[in-house]
Ligand SMILES: CC(C)[C@H](C(=O)O)[C@@H](O)C(=O)O
């Protein structure tokens with residue numbers, strides 16, 4: 001029987017609870033669909049850092065590389081460990097080491113979910129560049145602590161990096177409604193963003209069947225709120241994609257519903273699947289974290305592994321559950337109740 | 348009689364129509380309030396560029412400097428002149444030359460306006476850094492056009508620049524509901540944004556009466572949509588403020604309602620007042636541009652000049668008009684009709 005080996009990194013705060021939920025669903029649907037998933041639980045987290053001095057062991061990347069995919073909960077617990085250590089010691093190095101350059105995040109309202117907008121008809125797929133750009137980490141500070149201090153932060157864009165993410169965006173648009181929004185701020189950032197626009201313009205010739213529109217980040221942020229129904233695939237840099245996907249999460253009812261995949265489309269290394277939400281340490285002990293974003297991320301993992309029927313079954317179960325009003329209102333149902341409802345709906 | 352000399356820069360597209368509207372209102376309220384405004388119309392625009400080879404004359408900044416304030420319509424007409432010339436030849440150099448470091452933009456629903464959110468109770472003042480940061484212009488490209496091309500864009504933050512905008516934000520919070528949201532992305536941008544957080548933390552000691560909260564840009568973008576009522580003053584960098592104020596415009600019903608002031612709080616040089624919207628060349632000939640954002644910007648100018656009663660009268664007139672459903676639905680009323688209604692409501 002086809003067997004997949006999955007690295008489970010539950011992480012911090014509500015991470016373990018939602019990872020457990022997603023994993024139960026993935027295991028159950030696998031059993032019913034004739035394939036096997038084997039999970040290797042890796043306890044890498046802020047507590048792990050406090051015990052060992054590192055968020056993951058030295059051979060962490062090598063360990064992960066042996067798996068077919070990574071299912072991650074959430075990382076970070078600022079009161080215990082600064083983000084500069086926790087995120088830069090686990091989440092961000094994994095994205096970069098495995099060249100998971102396409103961070104994709106679907107934004108639509110699940111049935112039964114009331115979003116903050118009056119409008120409810122939209123279906124957006126954000127494609128975020130995940131390895132370079134504004135989060136390259138380049139920069140520094142001089143005259144630190146003095147009144148003359150200057151800090152610089154350099155965004156680095158490579159043609160290879162920009163081209164591959166745009167190409168991925170065009171491909172997604174082809175498989176959906178044929179529309180691509182390319183996001184820059186080329187009227188104010190004249191080096192990196194003019195470059196992005198040029199690469200997009202060149203690729204547009206190759207994808208003449210895709211209708212591509214260039215938006216400035218400020219304008220498209222407003223558009224996501226005013227006219228989200230006009231957007232299909234949105235492709236953006238690391239920072240712009242980060243902002244737009246939290247906005248996407250907001251219009252779909254909140255972070256409890258926002259799933260994501262960190263993909264290496266070349267499939268030479270494992271991809272990673274995680275809810276967009278953070279570790280929410282303040283509510284971790286309440287047992288009310290919404291597992292739907294994590295379960296949806298699990299469905300994206302199944303899809304990536306080629307188990308599309310199983311992925312569809314999971315999405316169907318999620319929609320059955322939310323349509324019945326379970327998991328749609330923050331805090332109303334416990335994590336366990338929502339998970340049990342999804343498991344029951346799989347039958 | 349107290350006389351103010353105002354530089355009028357109508358600009359491109361719908362700029363002249365909305366500037367005219369705002370100017371009529373300002374002149375009328377001045378007459379009724381016992382002061383005089385003298386307007387000097389400066390035809391600097393993309394057409395001016397096509398005629399003369401420059402968006403403004405060599406002594407443009409010197410000319411503007413002689414005035415008490417600048418009222419600007421909108422600049423840019425990409426089909427005629429690239430943004431890299433039009434914006435960088437007029438709007439952006441004025442902001443920088445006059446150290447208009449505080450770009451302030453109020454976001455609330457005018458009576459009678461239905462926004463895109465279900466929620467309608469919010470009143471946010473965004474304070475955007477306007478002279479440095481991500482729009483510093485530093486950067487470049489190597490191996491241009493080749494597959495090895497790399498583009499970098501460097502954000503530059505100075506302590507002076509960060510401290511003065513944060514201080515301005517704290518002062519505004521004191522005059523309002525005492526809450527300040529400071530926006531960074533210090534979990535991913537570890538140089539500039541960690542620096543910003545440090546400066547904010549230091550200043551917070553001095554403003555112990557203000558409740559300051561640090562948000563990441565992605566989280567606060569979502570919050571503006573999910574829970575805008577929890578925000579009071581929001582202070583952010585040039586780019587983050589740019590994005591948040593378009594989002595603010597969106598939740599207040601659209602760019603037709605979004606006013607702004609580019610302030611030099613030290614008052615050593617003129618400040619500039621402009622609607623947040625662009626020149627919208629595609630609708631310029633229709634006569635339906637909403638002048639409310641420009642008129643509101645005019646009220647902010649009067650306020651800055653110390654004519655607070657006149658400013659309040661203008662705001663009152665705007666609110667009377669929108670409460671009657673005039674100017675609240677895009678395209679329904681002509682620019683002229685809305686302007687006449689505001690003028691009538693001034694009596
Ligand atoms: C935690 C943070 C570094 C991360 C990011 O910005 O990439 C998160 O916001 C996300 O969107 O996955």
Ligand SMILES: CC(C)[C@H](C(=O)O)[C@@H](O)C(=O)O
Nearest residue numbers: 187188218434438439589623
């Ligand atoms: C036109 C553009 C350069 C400008 C900016 O980003 O500053 C505009 O978007 C604004 O918000 O005033």
